[in-house]
Amino acid sequence: MNLDADSDTRQAFAKSVHGKSVNAIKAYWQKKIFTGKGVPPVEKKSDSEIIAFVKDNSGAIGYVSSKAFVVAVKVVTVKE
């Protein structure tokens, strides 16, 4: 799952995990969407919406800001 493109958390995630800008990743997904080759991650507007979706959908994974209040879902720590 992704946060909205304007979100600071998404910008940071794109840079540190994908090594690309949000615009570059959007361009990648636009090519997939408009040729039918892929379905992009669901986008949510806030940390709480991300957490609620992950809680309600088995197998879902998302990211939130470090300040988010995370309850009822498993937290995965990524070490570099």
Next chain:
Amino acid sequence: MSKYRRIIGFLILVFAVQLFGQSDALQIHGFISQGFMVSDENNFLGKTEDGTFEFNEFGINFSTELSNEFHVGLQLFARDLGYLGNDEVTVDWAYGDYRWKNWLGIRAGKIKMPLGLYNEYRDLDLARTSIFMPQGVYNETWRSTFNAIKGLGIYGSINTGVLGTFNYQGQVGALSVSTKDGLNKYIEEQLFAKFETYHLSTTYIGHLNWETPLPGLKLAGSTFMMDGLDAEGYTEDTEFWRNQSIGVATMLSDQLSLPMPTSYEEAQQIFALSGMDLNLVNRYVVQSIDNIKGYWISGEFTWNRIHLAGETFMLNTEITTVSPGYGAAIDPNMETLRATSDAELGGFYGQVGYQVTDAFAASIYYSEYYPDKKDKDGDWWEGLGLAASNAWIKDTAVSLRYDLNNHWTVKAEGHFMDGTAVMYWHDQDDPANAKQNWMLFAGKLTYNF
């Protein structure tokens, strides 16, 4: 449904999607573009000498993942580009995609064709800086025919590690050509005929691209094979076929010991006296285009804010014009007039793009295209009394793109043209004197969601 009702219906749909949002199960995306074109000389696909707003596109797609491996979707598309499209809604693509492994997936339905690096995305204005793709490789008039194939496809991605990643696609299926397509109009112009029906054989497509170990460098090759297509129709009453008829009547006059004809009317009299229907005007004709083989070689390199791309394309084929029930005047054993020639067409381009800021990009490309590589000077066209410049087009294009926000994009572009290939000579106010050097300017505004 009228064109304007289609446009309004699409806008209502876009508004509804934006207002009510999307479900997590079904994703809906789309785009709507409106552009403007004007040329200082010649008409490019529409009445561009007067300036034209007949330049818009709409697309909406629906897709859903039925499982981690299987997703389905479809996209509806309509465009108006001068003569082409007229906002008729078509199924742009619609297929199911099952990805068993990274290295093997299967698609079935109407699938975009991976010809060159960018054919699959040629309708996606957002995917590039320029408005028009380089015509040397991506002929705008052939877009609807070379857009998607109805059939099966396999694909996969193989990461070799040290040698980079190889991505492949193979497709087999059927294309279609309608009398409204740009390709039909092109074939009609070559033969001065009106075609009514097309029959196409099975098409095979292969594509391999290599994401090399050098970051940002991608190389690709594509191939297209079709045994052939037949276009059935009638020759038009044109100077070309009248002159051909005079030629036939001349041979017939010699056999019948009659005076040689000096005009089309005298040729018709000779046909009447002979009792043989040999007039080539308004005659049933089949244009067969056989052994069609196309090749694309492509490369792109992206480094920081710079993007370089270059591609070359060639298509070889054998063209046969057949007019059944004809020939007795030439050879009593020949029941059918048949004329065959080999044809080779193709082109290339090189492009440099620069992402000035996250929102602003610029690019420049140079492209060349020859509809007949054996006649780059246009001698055949001159022989018909038309402009020799129909034999080539050399295009230098400068493009600017600005993303106003995540949804709105505006572009402006200028083309400095040498040649008049990829234009329809029927659209020119004075076909014999089409201007070799001319300019085209285009602007476009796109909304995507």
